Amino acid sequence: MDEQYNEGLPDGQGQSAGNPRRDFLKKSTLLTAVALTPGVAVKAAENHVDEHVAAVFEKLPVDIEINGVKHNVLVEPRVTLLDLLREQLNLTGTKKGCDYGQCGACTVHVDGHRVNSCLTLAVMVDGKKVTTIEGLAKGDELHPMQEAFIKHDGFQCGYCTPGQIMSAVACVREGHAGSEMEIREYMSGNICRCGAYPNIVNAIMEVKAGGQQV
Amino acid sequence: MKQFQYIRPITQQSVLAAIAQPGTKIIAGGSNLVDLMKHGVMTPDKLVDINKLPLRNVSTVKNGVHIGSLALNSQVAEDKQVVAKFPLLSQALNAGASAQLRNMATVGGNMMQRTRCPYFYDVALPCNKRNPGSGCGALEGFNRMHAIFGMSEQCIAVHPSDMAVAMAALDATVIIAGKKGERRLPFVDFHRLPGNTPQLDNNLAKDELIVAVEIPENNYAAHSHYLKIRDRASYAFALVSVAAALDIDNGTIRSARLAMGGVAHKPWRLTAAEKALVGKPANAASFEQAAQVAMQGAKAFKDNAFKLKLAPAAIIEALTHAAGLA
Numbered sequence A: 001m002d003e004q005y006n007e008g009l010p011d012g013q014g015q016s017a018g019n020p021r022r023d024f025l026k027k028s029t030l031l032t033a034v035a036l037t038p039g040v041a042v043k044a045a046e047n048h049v050d051e052h053v054a055a056v057f058e059k060l061p062v063d064i065e066i067n068g069v070k071h072n073v074l075v076e077p078r079v080t081l082l083d084l085l086r087e088q089l090n091l092t093g094t095k096k097g098c099d100y101g102q103c104g105a106c107t108v109h110v111d112g113h114r115v116n117s118c119l120t121l122a123v124m125v126d127g128k129k130v131t132t133i134e135g136l137a138k139g140d141e142l143h144p145m146q147e148a149f150i151k152h153d154g155f156q157c158g159y160c161t162p163g164q165i166m167s168a169v170a171c172v173r174e175g176h177a178g179s180e181m182e183i184r185e186y187m188s189g190n191i192c193r194c195g196a197y198p199n200i201v202n203a204i205m206e207v208k209a210g211g212q213q214v
Numbered sequence B: 001m002k003q004f005q006y007i008r009p010i011t012q013q014s015v016l017a018a019i020a021q022p023g024t025k026i027i028a029g030g031s032n033l034v035d036l037m038k039h040g041v042m043t044p045d046k047l048v049d050i051n052k053l054p055l056r057n058v059s060t061v062k063n064g065v066h067i068g069s070l071a072l073n074s075q076v077a078e079d080k081q082v083v084a085k086f087p088l089l090s091q092a093l094n095a096g097a098s099a100q101l102r103n104m105a106t107v108g109g110n111m112m113q114r115t116r117c118p119y120f121y122d123v124a125l126p127c128n129k130r131n132p133g134s135g136c137g138a139l140e141g142f143n144r145m146h147a148i149f150g151m152s153e154q155c156i157a158v159h160p161s162d163m164a165v166a167m168a169a170l171d172a173t174v175i176i177a178g179k180k181g182e183r184r185l186p187f188v189d190f191h192r193l194p195g196n197t198p199q200l201d202n203n204l205a206k207d208e209l210i211v212a213v214e215i216p217e218n219n220y221a222a223h224s225h226y227l228k229i230r231d232r233a234s235y236a237f238a239l240v241s242v243a244a245a246l247d248i249d250n251g252t253i254r255s256a257r258l259a260m261g262g263v264a265h266k267p268w269r270l271t272a273a274e275k276a277l278v279g280k281p282a283n284a285a286s287f288e289q290a291a292q293v294a295m296q297g298a299k300a301f302k303d304n305a306f307k308l309k310l311a312p313a314a315i316i317e318a319l320t321h322a323a324g325l326a
């Protein structure tokens, strides 16, 4: 592994802040980790390393703030943000519909922007802030968009709803909820199999008209 | 998904060194690459995340705008300068994918998204693009979405980008960094036709990085239109799309730019039709004639003959909108 990648590894890991020895250890562990990543089982066999140990090396550290809570997790590079949330952190509010960017059920906000978490690699969210459906309510007080979805029956089965609500909040924040047409266009990345679209649009229009902080 | 290594260099130099190694692949927004990796269609050993490079800005340069390759599709679509000077590009970007995907998709990634078709995605089926020499499943298969221009026996897929159609029409230039420094390539020469090398979508070498796209100033802002026709109103790939831009002086067309999407292995610039418009009045008769010229050489397959009617109608409609006559 080339020295120069050292600095490029997960944010902050490359900079020489704080304890230099600790920093060095971190760097060298990381370099080893990255150098070992695929074909690791082969390497493990060649070097007579226990495969279980090798598996640990395959993971990279990721610092991520989710709904205001800081997490430091170890993930394989191939893990998506969606799978990290659901499988590793038990935040199952975010749904897996298609897993290929085609339905919007997995919509979350990364640094305030809505994205499809199924096509986002978790390692690439290192150092960023993520908001999921679990992060919208303030304690027992629902977010205005959640209230509006309930009031307008913006769902039937509810499977697409977390993604719809995350997208709807972003739609209003972006300034793309100016008319019914605009809402429909900017909500097109969220498919609802139950066809709750008219009610979803009504919910968004009401939140937008109410002028509340979203 | 197959396991892979992941690195995140912070200098262009280290990115270039990394991508020169076999088995490596750049990742930007990931919205095309991760999708293809999940399907097992692309199987890189190592991803080189370029998001730490300072290539995210849209800035003014002499005679135009400079768009960094990491600028997001949503960001460019809403950029004040782009909206004012190149509304065609803004419209095309907003016609692509969904709001979420446009927040992930970068300009470089959008250009580099694979020219593809459903057979390309199914690793159990033959596809010359995925597996050269295995045959083209679409040629005799279900080819409704496929090309009507520039295809070969080897591959009849279309490039799915909307952004690229507008960039082709607007005479953009691609700025590319490689080991030997930078080179500039006209956008229209960036993507390739399939010929005998269906596995190649474009002329970027494996060890090169797209740094930016530049678009020169023009007189088209007042009269341009991007028309996208798809199976549903939004969030679907184009059956046919048209980027039309006119410079109209007193009712007469001084110059024109026309390109189509959804019809070829690359964004399909219609230079003959552009020439046919010059000096003509901006009216229905001129637009119909241009559409006729544009369609010369078009050829359909079993399921996409509808495009032979849809494409010229779309050209006329886009030109009519661009001219402000709709």
Ligand SMILES: Cc1cc2nc3c(=O)[nH]c(=O)nc-3n(C[C@H](O)[C@H](O)[C@H](O)COP(=O)(O)OP(=O)(O)OC[C@H]3O[C@@H](n4cnc5c(N)ncnc54)[C@H](O)[C@@H]3O)c2cc1C
Binding pocket: A100, A101, A102, B025, B026, B027, B028, B029, B030, B031, B032, B033, B034, B035, B050, B069, B070, B095, B096, B097, B098, B101, B104, B105, B106, B107, B108, B109, B110, B111, B112, B113, B114, B160, B161, B162, B163, B204, B208, B209, B210, B211, B235, B236, B237, B238
């Ligand atoms: C459901 C769905 C619907 C879609 N609909 C549309 C649509 O209607 N219209 C449309 O235009 N697009 C559509 N797209 C495609 C989308 O626009 C692309 O996925 C996106 O633009 C790719 O950009 P990215 O930054 O995410 O690329 P990535 O996935 O990160 O990369 C794609 C490719 O580009 C290469 N690459 C990236 N940046 C560079 C660079 N700077 N230099 C060299 N190589 C680079 C990568 O190596 C990779 O091979 C859709 C996608 C999905 C999933």
Ligand code: SF4
Binding pocket: B115, B116, B117, B118, B119, B120, B126, B127, B128, B129, B130, B135, B136, B137, B138, B139, B154, B155, B156, B157, B198
């Ligand atoms: S059209 Fe191209 S991408 Fe589609 S099956 Fe044929 S070779 Fe593959």
Ligand code: FES
Binding pocket: A095, A096, A097, A098, A099, A100, A101, A102, A103, A104, A105, A106, A107, A116, A117, A118, A119
């Ligand atoms: S699960 Fe991500 S878009 Fe469908």
Ligand code: FES
Binding pocket: A154, A155, A156, A157, A158, A159, A160, A161, A191, A192, A193, A194, A195, A196
């Ligand atoms: S409420 Fe059932 S999918 Fe939308």
